[in-house]
Amino acid sequence: MAFINDQYLELQDSYLFSTIAKKVNEYVAAHPDKKIIRMGIGDVTRPLVPAVLKAMHDAVDEMGQKETFKGYGPEQGYSFLHDAVQSYYKSHGVDLSSDEIFISDGAKSDVGNITDIFGNENIVMIPDPVYPVYVDTNIMAGRDIVYLDSNAINNFCPMPPTDDEIAPDLIYLCSPNNPTGSVYNKEQLTAWVNYANENSAVILYDAAYECFINDASLPKSIYEIQGAKECAIEFCSLSKTAGFTGTRCGYTIVPKALTAFSVDGDAVSLNKLWLRRQTTKFNGVPYIIQKGAAAVFTEEGQKQIKENIDYYMKNARTIAATMDECGITYYGGDNSPYIWLECPNNMKSWDFFDYLLNEIAVVGTPGAGFGSNGEGYFRLTAFGDADNTVEAMERFKTLYKK
Amino acid sequence: MAFINDQYLELQDSYLFSTIAKKVNEYVAAHPDKKIIRMGIGDVTRPLVPAVLKAMHDAVDEMGQKETFKGYGPEQGYSFLHDAVQSYYKSHGVDLSSDEIFISDGAKSDVGNITDIFGNENIVMIPDPVYPVYVDTNIMAGRDIVYLDSNAINNFCPMPPTDDEIAPDLIYLCSPNNPTGSVYNKEQLTAWVNYANENSAVILYDAAYECFINDASLPKSIYEIQGAKECAIEFCSLSKTAGFTGTRCGYTIVPKALTAFSVDGDAVSLNKLWLRRQTTKFNGVPYIIQKGAAAVFTEEGQKQIKENIDYYMKNARTIAATMDECGITYYGGDNSPYIWLECPNNMKSWDFFDYLLNEIAVVGTPGAGFGSNGEGYFRLTAFGDADNTVEAMERFKTLYKK
Incomplete structure (x- = not known):
């Protein structure tokens, strides 16, 4: 009689990205005219060099x-x-x-x-x-x-x-x-x-x-x-x-x-x-x-990938500068493509997710999805399109700029 | 204190292909003028279609x-x-x-x-x-x-x-x-x-x-x-x-x-x-x-790969026909690219390997390398060049054809 590795039964299903996708899809269905800007997923967007x-x-x-x-x-x-x-x-x-x-x-x-x-x-x-x-x-x-x-x-x-x-x-x-x-x-x-x-x-x-x-x-x-x-x-x-x-x-x-x-x-x-x-x-x-x-x-390859890295890091600076303007505490963004921000007004991660999605159609990742110490935090990534990143941050400022 | 997975210490090192390589290299060094034909390794030789x-x-x-x-x-x-x-x-x-x-x-x-x-x-x-x-x-x-x-x-x-x-x-x-x-x-x-x-x-x-x-x-x-x-x-x-x-x-x-x-x-x-x-x-x-x-x-892809498969299977038939001509018992070769032959004259796998290498400069794989029941057997593969396969089998016949 074949036995499974019982340890697999101890794994928790991760609903983080599937829950995000579900919420985004619901929003899209309800607001077909709104342009969503996705800054949640940690995937790159620039083509190979x-x-x-x-x-x-x-x-x-x-x-x-x-x-x-x-x-x-x-x-x-x-x-x-x-x-x-x-x-x-x-x-x-x-x-x-x-x-x-x-x-x-x-x-x-x-x-x-x-x-x-x-x-x-x-x-x-x-x-x-x-x-x-x-x-x-x-x-x-x-x-x-x-x-x-x-x-x-x-x-x-x-x-x-x-x-x-x-x-x-x-x-x-x-x-x-x-x-x-x-x-x-x-x-x-x-x-x-x-x-x-x-x-x-x-x-x-x-x-x-x-x-x-x-x-x-x-x-x-x-x-x-x-x-x-x-x-x-x-x-x-x-x-x-x-x-x-x-x-x-x-x-x-x-x-x-x-x-x-x-x-x-x-x-x-x-x-x-x-x-x-x-x-x-x-x-x-x-x-x-x-x-x-x-x-x-190669020398050529390094030069070309640096352009893409610079492109992403310019996005990171755009995001970081916005957090500065809004007086929001954050980590990363200088030597990293991730900006890890403290949800404003003591919001919980998922509440902040819903708020950003509903108010400005911007998608990020709730920190609580990465562990218990992530509660109250939120991850934005610099891997998106530059114009979209600028637009997302303009929208962000409408909510939080002092 | 970090512990290894102790089961790795139970593994036996496989010397099969390294021993073959060593023996072949020694032969090449001693006989630089001889053309070796390799029918041992199970790797393909035809380019992608x-x-x-x-x-x-x-x-x-x-x-x-x-x-x-x-x-x-x-x-x-x-x-x-x-x-x-x-x-x-x-x-x-x-x-x-x-x-x-x-x-x-x-x-x-x-x-x-x-x-x-x-x-x-x-x-x-x-x-x-x-x-x-x-x-x-x-x-x-x-x-x-x-x-x-x-x-x-x-x-x-x-x-x-x-x-x-x-x-x-x-x-x-x-x-x-x-x-x-x-x-x-x-x-x-x-x-x-x-x-x-x-x-x-x-x-x-x-x-x-x-x-x-x-x-x-x-x-x-x-x-x-x-x-x-x-x-x-x-x-x-x-x-x-x-x-x-x-x-x-x-x-x-x-x-x-x-x-x-x-x-x-x-x-x-x-x-x-x-x-x-x-x-x-x-x-x-x-x-x-x-x-x-x-x-x-795709239809085109299937047609093209079939040409390569047919190429290899023609090699297999060349090998199988040679075994038939020599009265050597073998398995495979009809619905498989491998010919598994009984070493003639009750030779052991490695003795037969040495004999083929030294007498006709043909390399195969000793069956003993695949487990204890492989002793006394030898594997030839159909993945080589067609002309070389024909030549190898002509050499083989000089040793064994009745």
Whole structure:
């Protein structure tokens, strides 16, 4: 008799985006003449850049000729893309060896699948509010989760626990943060790296939004912090960096110096375990996509994607300036595409959602959807069309400008 | 203190293909003038067909325009590709609903990841010899494995156990089989479906080689068998069908009628669990690749891929005819791209490998690498160049033709 993984029954259904869609559809049906501006979903809108398009067209042509056709590639990615990622890290002062880099179909897959190589007895620390994948994948594995309060008191940059009774083995950090837009500085991240090394914990560091960091003093990679290669795995993605949300390519760094313990107390290389996981359960990213991804890291590609990043960050500044004008407290928007605002007049997240939708036909994401500490907050994203963003903020000012 | 998944320490390193590579490299170094013909690896060599190339070029262009750019798609695949797969199944008499079809980056990923949704207390039955992923992914999960003898006595088509003491909960079947080339007929597959339904077991059916079935009486899908939707998940792939080994697209069918049990004894929909797994840990296949995949199922695409399949099957017939001429017992080659031959003169698999390499510079795969019942057997593949295949078989005849 076949049994299911009962842990799946512990998962809560996420109604966040489906509820948003339902409410928006109802509004549209009732107000067919109103122009809705969507600033809720974290998906990009700018097309792929020319360097990427050319590389992919060329790769498609290669796949059509016997002499250049590519069959199975290395599960961990082609060396041309390893070299490109390696150079990119080098540009912010991080030396990686090629076999520390694993090309994947995106950060979500790797963030989810990385749980395979860890024992289920690990206690997992996850910030609240947070990207829901960290929580759900650990519930699937049946691990105990302790939540780390991320809130206005700590500027949504929570620091390591000082209570010795809390002893997490795996720690999720995301910087720049989704949904709060907050970014750890080097001092804060150093405290986390030291904490992890002192406690033999492993940090699972989600750097999917690193490209939005403007401030050169802020770390783009956890490996800019001394000791991080002994305690951290880093996930990164081209989804937001280069508009790859529908093109699917990311990379995960598992340093060779990083170990965790067997039940017998032996230190085991996590790089070797992840390689074994990926070679067994994954067959690599399409050659065509890897060629497109490599083009992102060329001089031309970097210049072109920077234009898109600048476009989005101009939207972020438009939103932030509006919050300033309206006297609304917010986080993010300077080194992040997310603006995390305190709902005015102590409104609850969903009430504020309804209010914005009904009054000005602007859609955002209620903070309560990301965790209990998100209640009373609201996320706006900078990934929309520039004119629409300006228009949405003009409408916003009609409600709140002093 | 972070702990690893100790089950990974139970995995055996597979030295099969690395040992082959090492032996071949040594031979090349010693005999730089000899032309080696490789018939060992199961990778395709024909380029992608024009219909697929055109669809992917068009999709790349779409990604470059704001109006047609695609961001996040549905994790389970676009409806245009669901429709195409649905029509394909319909053409061999199987009705599927769209939400029973999950598009993936290939059968290997899904065969590996499907283990997530099952409890670790399940007893798993796996044929021997076999594709190593079934074994390794279940060792990673810590499940008990019972092996099912696949051998000359049962024509490498092993049937359900008659011993009541063996009670598998999950059963892996692969037809056409890798590595043995054997194919279940409808009667045999019906026996398996009945066995699974009587025992509330789930069959994990790997149909990755279905396109090589010529004999219209043989089932291409397990769902051609009555009752299979109540007991089977089917994995399929375009890797061999359309040369997608480096392009990466497959599909997995999880019927809505299929359930397994919670610890409390409730029947739970596996379709819902797999949807939850995929939406949580996967972000879908690249839009460009899905467009290429959909082109495979068009009338033009089907005609073009058939030419490649015919090309490979002509190789298979060349190999099979040579075995016939040499009086060597073999399996497969008629409805499968693999020829599984009994090593002549009672040679062991690796001895035969060395003999072929040294005498005629032909490389195959020793059967012992696929499991204990593979000892004394050898796999040749039909995926090579036609002229090379003919030449290899001419050389073979110099050794064995009576």
